[in-house]
Amino acid sequence: MTLPPGQRAVDGFPRFGTHLQHPPPPVPADPVIEFGGASLAEPFSLSVADLAKLTRRELAADFHCVAGWSATGLRWEGAPFGALYHQRVAPLLACGAPVTHVVFVGLDGFRSTVLLQDALADDVLVADRLDGLPLDGDHGAPVRLVSPRQYGFISTKHLCRVEFHTSAPPLTDRWSPIASHPRARVWQEERHRRLPGRVVRPAYRALIGPIRALSARGSRTPPR
Numbered sequence: 001m002t003l004p005p006g007q008r009a010v011d012g013f014p015r016f017g018t019h020l021q022h023p024p025p026p027v028p029a030d031p032v033i034e035f036g037g038a039s040l041a042e043p044f045s046l047s048v049a050d051l052a053k054l055t056r057r058e059l060a061a062d063f064h065c066v067a068g069w070s071a072t073g074l075r076w077e078g079a080p081f082g083a084l085y086h087q088r089v090a091p092l093l094a095c096g097a098p099v100t101h102v103v104f105v106g107l108d109g110f111r112s113t114v115l116l117q118d119a120l121a122d123d124v125l126v127a128d129r130l131d132g133l134p135l136d137g138d139h140g141a142p143v144r145l146v147s148p149r150q151y152g153f154i155s156t157k158h159l160c161r162v163e164f165h166t167s168a169p170p171l172t173d174r175w176s177p178i179a180s181h182p183r184a185r186v187w188q189e190e191r192h193r194r195l196p197g198r199v200v201r202p203a204y205r206a207l208i209g210p211i212r213a214l215s216a217r218g219s220r221t222p223p224r
């Protein structure tokens with residue numbers, strides 16, 4: 001098995017992220033995803049139930065966290081983001097400047113900013129199932145983004161809003177020591193916005209233990 005540079009396989013699939021001191025956000029009774037942003041003349045929303053009726057795809061992929069762990073052999077199911085974009089969003093785009101950036105927002109307030117070109121890769125899904133089961137709270141219920149060729153922080157869990165922009169939205173981590181790379185491609189080791197991936201490896205790896213300890217506290221399910 002070949003992993004991207006600087007990654008190490010872990011057993012199972014840990015719950016991870018910046019939200020771990022809290023339990024997963026409750027799933028609304030009739031969850032929807034809102035689509036908006038400067039590029040859309042009219043915002044609209046799509047219920048998660050309707051999302052399940054769109055063209056579906058199964059995807060076997062590894063999942064790579066920027067801190068350095070990789071979960072291997074996951075099986076995702078959901079709607080390809082590219083199909084959703086071309087079928088539902090593109091016809092509603094206001095004429096003018098083209099879409100360049102897409103922002104994915106989670107019910108816990110988490111946001112990821114992705115270049116449209118990366119979001120349209122053929123393995124990017126809005127996933128509602130993992131390993132043959134509905135997505136659980138730990139991994140992003142009711143639905144999450146999955147972009148396996150980018151570090152995990154791109155793959156917003158508990159997805160509730162998608163925004164389309166014609167230029168880069170303001171950076172929220174401009175002064176952060178772990179300023180994330182805007183493309184976050186795992187095979188290019190694009191971990192940090194300014195520092196080479198190899199250089200930040202040890203510092204990022206040191207974060208895994210403390211973050212996983214938090215995760216055990218907020219987790220809904222025992223670690224697998």
Ligand SMILES: Nc1nc2c(c(=O)[nH]1)N[C@H]1C(S)=C(S)[C@@H](COP(=O)(O)O)O[C@H]1N2
Pocket residue numbers: 013014015016017018019020064065066106107108109110138139140151152153154155156157158
């Ligand atoms: N809503 C939300 N999505 C998120 C995060 C988060 O804190 N909140 N963390 C990100 C990070 S850093 C990683 S590595 C993955 C972890 O996904 P997992 O908990 O399913 O392993 O989720 C990403 N998506």
Ligand SMILES: [Mo]
Pocket residue numbers: 016017065066067152153
């Ligand atoms: Mo991560």
